[in-house]
Amino acid sequence: MKNYLTATISASALRHNITVLRALIAPGVKLCPVVKDDCYGHGLNIIYHVLAEHVDGFAVASPVAALRLREMGWEGFVLCFLSAYFDDYEVQDELVRKNVTHTVMSMSALSCIQSAAKRVGRRALVHLKVDTGMGRLGVPSSQARDMIKSIRSVPEVELTGIYTHFASADEADRSSVAEQLVQFHSVVDGCEGLTLHAAGSAAMIDFPESHFDMVRPGIAVYGCHPSGNLVRPTQLRPCMSVFAKLIAVKHLPKGSCCGYGLTHCFKRDSRVAVVPIGYGDGYFRALSGKAVVRINGAAAPVCGRVSMDQMTVDVTDIPEVHVGDKVEIISADPLAPNSVENLARLADTIPYEITCHLGHNIRQSLAD
Numbered sequence: 001m002k003n004y005l006t007a008t009i010s011a012s013a014l015r016h017n018i019t020v021l022r023a024l025i026a027p028g029v030k031l032c033p034v035v036k037d038d039c040y041g042h043g044l045n046i047i048y049h050v051l052a053e054h055v056d057g058f059a060v061a062s063p064v065a066a067l068r069l070r071e072m073g074w075e076g077f078v079l080c081f082l083s084a085y086f087d088d089y090e091v092q093d094e095l096v097r098k099n100v101t102h103t104v105m106s107m108s109a110l111s112c113i114q115s116a117a118k119r120v121g122r123r124a125l126v127h128l129k130v131d132t133g134m135g136r137l138g139v140p141s142s143q144a145r146d147m148i149k150s151i152r153s154v155p156e157v158e159l160t161g162i163y164t165h166f167a168s169a170d171e172a173d174r175s176s177v178a179e180q181l182v183q184f185h186s187v188v189d190g191c192e193g194l195t196l197h198a199a200g201s202a203a204m205i206d207f208p209e210s211h212f213d214m215v216r217p218g219i220a221v222y223g224c225h226p227s228g229n230l231v232r233p234t235q236l237r238p239c240m241s242v243f244a245k246l247i248a249v250k251h252l253p254k255g256s257c258c259g260y261g262l263t264h265c266f267k268r269d270s271r272v273a274v275v276p277i278g279y280g281d282g283y284f285r286a287l288s289g290k291a292v293v294r295i296n297g298a299a300a301p302v303c304g305r306v307s308m309d310q311m312t313v314d315v316t317d318i319p320e321v322h323v324g325d326k327v328e329i330i331s332a333d334p335l336a337p338n339s340v341e342n343l344a345r346l347a348d349t350i351p352y353e354i355t356c357h358l359g360h361n362i363r364q365s366l367a368d
């Protein structure tokens with residue numbers, strides 16, 4: 001990691017997003033942010049305390065991440081999406097000991113959890129995951145009722161919730177959401193006393209009928225919309241911005257070219273600045289020749305190919321650019337050309353991938 005490259009995470013933006021999201025749900029509905037993949041690259045270590053004050057629980061992918069939340073002092077609800085099959089007994093047992101809610105998505109997951117609960121001598125809490133059409137994890141809706149019976153017949157395990165996940169809540173064609181909801185209702189109707197949940201960010205924002213007892217927003221907590229297809233986009237504030245310092249500024253005469261493959265040639269005498277970030281730091285090579293960074297508030301186009309640890313930007317039109325100047329690689333202004341959502345569009349990917357890649361490679365620091 002480079003000292004001169006920083007991902008700044010805004011605590012006030014996080015709080016703002018939580019407030020905006022809270023306002024979308026009815027008072028009794030629980031808000032359970034998804035903090036998988038180190039908070040989508042925002043850094044659980046640094047934002048945990050901000051989130052912990054305002055939420056009802058956390059959802060993680062991996063068992064180890066669930067235990068990390070306990071180590072950080074979170075005593076409330078934690079849901080783990082994946083199973084601990086392949087973890088050591090030590091981890092499996094610790095999940096039960098620490099009251100982490102497991103996901104049951106198959107008979108084998110159930111027996112794995114049961115064994116851990118037996119070893120520990122304490123009941124394991126579980127939510128059942130139902131596949132209502134996404135075709136990924138979960139028991140098919142048609143088998144869910146039988147699965148509920150199976151879980152309830154295991155004395156070491158306590159069923160506390162049932163959930164599903166939407167495949168296309170953020171797509172242009174969202175007709176499958178209604179179909180998945182019908183399937184989910186066919187399983188959960190009559191299941192009083194259990195925590196029912198289905199919505200991630202997109203469904204939470206656009207489909208109030210999907211809220212049930214709890215919502216699981218991820219990307220929206222961090223201030224991005226899942227896609228440009230939402231009908232009711234909200235006033236989210238992106239939490240991540242990325243800054244560096246220019247490490248070189250040079251003149252390149254008309255007709256000269258820059259970068260691997262010499263893909264960019266200058267039509268006029270130009271000034272080029274070198275930015276110390278590349279695809280090795282999580283800045284997508286697909287942004288070569290497409291994105292801009294900002295220097296002193298002005299946009300500088302990325303010219304030529306993005307290398308592993310550096311890239312060149314055209315600063316011909318920006319007066320007074322010097323080595324050591326601050327360069328804004330990712331802007332926290334959602335309307336800026338270098339916002340996460342705009343860069344995702346340019347790289348033909350989703351905001352999630354942008355923040356995960358950058359966050360895993362760049363030191364994060366919390367700002368207000």
Ligand SMILES: *Cc1c(COP(=O)(O)O)cnc(C)c1O
Nearest residue numbers: 034165200201216217218219226
């Ligand atoms: C990642 C994930 C979420 C959160 O999705 P966002 O689109 O980031 O809000 C919710 N539920 C499950 C099961 C997930 O895997």
